[in-house]
Amino acid sequence: MRGFRNLVLAVICVITVLAVSCFPVFSDDYPVEAPPPWLKVGTYVEYDGMAYTFGMLGYEGPFVFRWECTALSGANATLNLTVTGHPAGNISVIVNIITNTRDLFSSNGTLLGKAGLWLPPNLKKDDIIVVSGKPPNEAVAKVSDSGGSSTLTCQGYQELYCIADTAHRFGFGGFYDLDTGLPIPGGSDDPLEFILPSTVLELSERIGEESLSMLKFLRVTNIDLGPRYLRTEVLTFLWNTLPIWVPAVVFAIALIIMVRKRRKRRHLEQTKIS
Numbered sequence: 001m002r003g004f005r006n007l008v009l010a011v012i013c014v015i016t017v018l019a020v021s022c023f024p025v026f027s028d029d030y031p032v033e034a035p036p037p038w039l040k041v042g043t044y045v046e047y048d049g050m051a052y053t054f055g056m057l058g059y060e061g062p063f064v065f066r067w068e069c070t071a072l073s074g075a076n077a078t079l080n081l082t083v084t085g086h087p088a089g090n091i092s093v094i095v096n097i098i099t100n101t102r103d104l105f106s107s108n109g110t111l112l113g114k115a116g117l118w119l120p121p122n123l124k125k126d127d128i129i130v131v132s133g134k135p136p137n138e139a140v141a142k143v144s145d146s147g148g149s150s151t152l153t154c155q156g157y158q159e160l161y162c163i164a165d166t167a168h169r170f171g172f173g174g175f176y177d178l179d180t181g182l183p184i185p186g187g188s189d190d191p192l193e194f195i196l197p198s199t200v201l202e203l204s205e206r207i208g209e210e211s212l213s214m215l216k217f218l219r220v221t222n223i224d225l226g227p228r229y230l231r232t233e234v235l236t237f238l239w240n241t242l243p244i245w246v247p248a249v250v251f252a253i254a255l256i257i258m259v260r261k262r263r264k265r266r267h268l269e270q271t272k273i274s
Contacts, residue, residue, distance in 0.1 A: 044220075047065045049086075091203075133198075
């Protein structure tokens with residue numbers, strides 16, 4: 001009898017341990033993250049950017065930032081980060097990233113910190129998220145708004161959520177696509193130094209003076225950003241074609257009024273004759 005009880009207790013313990021280990025780990029501070037379903041070998045994202053330097057050799061000029069997934073195994077991915085046309089020069093860096101935590105490692109295995117090349121999709125207002133970096137210099141942001149607004153991308157207007165740096169450093173923050181979590185700079189510029197740890201590309205160190213590199217526009221990607229935000233698409237179309245459709249509507253209304261007046265006049269004349 002005692003042996004049977006011990007067996008039952010052992011089975012209950014095993015079932016409890018297995019059940020607990022199968023539950024996802026939730027955090028009271030940050031949303032649960034998962035590998036992005038759109039990330040595959042060959043996935044790439046490319047942005048137009050603008051570089052600014054503030055030293056003796058002040059400079060303002062365009063550059064292109066691109067990342068591409070060159071290898072993927074489970075939750076581990078290899079990315080090729082490239083910068084072209086920047087005052088720091090043309091740069092190409094190979095890094096590894098754990099896709100469900102966004103922890104970034106150099107090619108020699110050194111932890112560089114989290115990266116904000118993508119964030120979790122569908123974040124809600126007031127959610128807190130680590131964008132990039134590592135303690136004690138993490139860039140932590142708060143979602144200030146989610147859904148109901150959009151910005152222009154290479155795939156039309158896309159619905160977004162907005163984040164703002166909780167440390168209020170230079171107003172860093174930006175827009176992220178609601179469906180994929182990708183940065184989609186538009187009405188708000190995203191500093192490259194905000195979404196990547198500064199040690200990855202070392203742009204300021206290469207230039208030798210204070211600088212800021214802003215992402216301006218999502219120019220091309222093979223990731224499906226999801227359905228276009230039709231409300232903005234329609235309103236933008238109406239605004240852009242204002243010189244065409246407003247005169248057309250006025251002319252149509254005037255024509256309808258004239259036709260009705262003629263019909264009414266003829267009807268009155270026929271009534272008098274009869």
